[in-house]
Amino acid sequence: MKGNVIVGQSGGPTAAINSSLAGVYRTAKDRGAGKVYGMLHGIQGLLQERYIDLSEYITTELDAELLKRTPAAFLGSCRYKLPEIHEDRDVYDKIFEILEKLNIEAFIYIGGNDSMDTIKKLSDYAIITGFKTRFIGCPKTIDNDLALTDHTPGYGSAAKYIGTSVKEIIRDSFCLEYSKGLVSIIEIMGRNAGWLTGAAALAKGEDCSGPDLIYLPEVAFDIQKFGDKVRQILTKKSSAVIAVSEGIRLDDGRYVCELGQSIDFVDAFGHKQLSGTANYLASYIAGDIGCKSRAIELSTLQRSASHCASRVDILEAYQVGGAAVKAADEGDSGKMVVIQRLSDDPYQSGTEVKDVHKIANDEKLVPRAWMNEDADYVTDEFVNYVRPLIQGDVSPVMVDGIPRHLFPNPMTDGK
Structure with missing residues (x-):
């Protein structure tokens, strides 16, 4: 990886969203990225040129571990809907001017359905304009409603x-x-x-x-x-x-x-x-x-209950963050990382990438067959699907009897 990476968080936060951020940062640095920038409050903050250099906040392995255990979006989130390209090209021109100024090779966006809409639009604009930045979605939502993935981190x-x-x-x-x-x-x-x-x-x-x-x-x-x-x-x-x-x-x-x-x-x-x-x-x-x-x-x-986080969830969130950077580094764009369930007993999973156009603005619902006849309870199939995802614990780093989170918070910082 020769250029820089920028990562943002969007939509409702989760107890695992910052584990994905840690995965993005570590993998990008391991693959030779010069700088890893973090958008403050997602694409909305980027439009205001609000971003930070994550190396100023993740300075040790302890920082990375604290980040994994920190709930809510460390970078701040947003619910900002990009206009259609034909409706307002000026917005896209501004975003891409900022990306060019920062020498961004990979743009990683951690979020759910609406965030994947952002990745879809930005990757489409890059194709139209011949821009070389690659755009990858990193799944995140407690709602678990993203299409084409077995489940979502969070x-x-x-x-x-x-x-x-x-x-x-x-x-x-x-x-x-x-x-x-x-x-x-x-x-x-x-x-x-x-x-x-x-x-x-x-x-x-x-x-x-x-x-x-x-x-x-x-x-x-x-x-x-x-x-x-x-x-x-x-x-x-x-x-x-x-x-x-x-x-x-x-x-x-x-x-x-x-x-x-x-x-x-x-x-x-x-x-x-x-x-x-x-x-x-x-x-x-x-x-x-x-x-x-x-x-x-x-x-x-x-x-936000990171004290009750699932170890499986935190590990998979970290893995999809790393997989997003790997996909961008290997030339993918307009894709989202998905989780494949390889086995239930013992539980095993892997990652691959799918076309974000087949994911954005779609919703994965609970199958009717996973509810009882009166639709007032779920079946064993539902429980068997969920149970492997809640296994294991992630012990908080306790200080004076209270969990310690990564600090300082960059919310008010930014260039």
């Missing part, structure tokens, strides 16, 4: 946290008895894909019965049937624990959370901000049945 750690938290909530729900019962509704991230919510089933084991119901957004939600199911459960036990995706919808397409409040915020990609699904359903159950109910939103804890 998902395993989020699934581990969800399974653990649901199990602890189930334990807590049996502490007190109420005359008409207790219903706990746990709201889990997932707009269109239910991979995260399905992970609630991991709580089930020899010492735990698991959640009573699990609702994914892939199948329309029926409030009347939901109420009937809860009523049936409370005739047999004193408490019920239910996991629901934030994005569950009615037959008419309305989000359940819209029934309780209007959704005012829409991001650059047209995504509505979803919140309040569990609150609405808890109020509905309390009014319909007259029992005590509570709503629990795991919210950003799902993606």
Whole structure:
């Protein structure tokens, strides 16, 4: 590798996103890159010429290990949608002027669906203009909804946290008895894909019965049937624990959370901000049945709980970061690194690259066959798919009883 590398992070962060950043940095340096720059707040920050030299922050192996264990996006993230090339070429000209000034040979973008849209557009513009920089996507999303890859870095750690938290909530729900019962509704991230919510089933084991119901957004939600199911459960036990995706919808397409409040915020990609699904359903159950109910939103804890990270996830995140640099160095562009599952027992995986045009703006949903007939729980096939991804632990570096993260944070720095 003769030139420099620039890397950015985009979209919602994960507990493993910085492990991919560490993989990009280490592999780029090992392959002879002069400098490895980090965009501050992704492509949006690059347009403002905000970037850092990562060698000023990763100076020792301990720094690299701390980075792997640091949640959230070390470089800062963004949700910035590039215009279509024919709509605003000036934006692209500015980006490519900056890349040329920095002598960028490889542009690596760590992110999910919307980030792969960025890679697609930039690589297309490079082809049109004959620009030599190579553009590679590095997968990241707790939603696990990227096409053509078995799973995405970040998902395993989020699934581990969800399974653990649901199990602890189930334990807590049996502490007190109420005359008409207790219903706990746990709201889990997932707009269109239910991979995260399905992970609630991991709580089930020899010492735990698991959640009573699990609702994914892939199948329309029926409030009347939901109420009937809860009523049936409370005739047999004193408490019920239910996991629901934030994005569950009615037959008419309305989000359940819209029934309780209007959704005012829409991001650059047209995504509505979803919140309040569990609150609405808890109020509905309390009014319909007259029992005590509570709503629990795991919210950003799902993606920031690095103390509960999966070792498999952290290792694979590091590997895909390295694989992205390797692919660019060997001449690939307009591609995304994907993970192949080679074996379940023992679990083994590998990486390859796929055309980003077949990935961007697509979504991988939970197969209907991986849900039961009533679509209120997941099957063993789902659990068997997820379980290998949550294995192993990554011990935090503890200082005064609290995990230490890589510091200083470069958020306010930049050229």
